[in-house]
Amino acid sequence: MTLTPAMPLPLIHHPGYTIALPPRHPFPMAKFRVLRNILAVEETGISAEWITPQPANETSLARIHTPAYLRAFLGGSLSEAAQRRSGFRWSEALVARTLLEVGGTLETVEAALATGLACNTAGGTHHAHADAASGYCLINDLAVAAAHALAHGWADRILILDLDVHQGDGTARLFRHDQRVFTFSMHGAANFPARKQHSDLDIALPRGTDDAAYLYQLMASLPPLLVQFAPDLVLYDAGVDVHADDRLGHLELTDNGLFARDHYVLTTCRDAQIPVAAVIGGGYDRDLEALAQRHAQLHRAASQLI
């Protein structure tokens, strides 16, 4: 499937991605709303088709997560320790927004398979494991979406391209024995999680990696992978915590570097005629406008392909 030039870019968003958190909570929950507002008034003229997702259902979650974990998370019986590891206090609102976010990534995959490219305005919860939440990730949307596409026969070989600054440890572990899913994580060596998992391909970057060094690694790795693994779908985690001003990342990418990265990924996959479903991944800054502007580079790069 390739993009048809006249087609608008499918952008997936739900107002319910953002819920209220206690003041000074370290997770920038309002960024999804700010990002949606930025894209709504974008003067570069993104020709978008906005899609409102449904919450993910239990059948799709159960392909990835254990019954015991789903019972605890959905039913509100996560232990104190499990809640601490997740980074959130459990609430019904938290469950509802998580299911919407995962549903958004499922919708993004469907739209990408139909048009060649689609972008969520959330997603990328790659630290969640089959039986545990971790690092602001409660349900692994990338894994649920990959399993969903495989189960429906929409794809046979899926590349999960994870360029968030943190290793996609949950995703790597979930698919370590599944030949149909290739996990590629390029991340900061010094970043969370302290204990890394084995992706099918890991590139651990030193502190201070700049645009040029980062793009060099990416350009050396992605094209041969697309040829050798030959995916028929790419799930792209475009985390912006690789940015120099990110609170949690240790890399030094600029705004232009982010755009160049996303544009490179999307054009390389398009030229190989592989559909891409993109999620925004991590990004941490008290300045929500600056942060959402970084995330919007993905949607701007995508809109240039239309």
Ligand SMILES: [Zn+2]
């Ligand atoms: Zn991250």
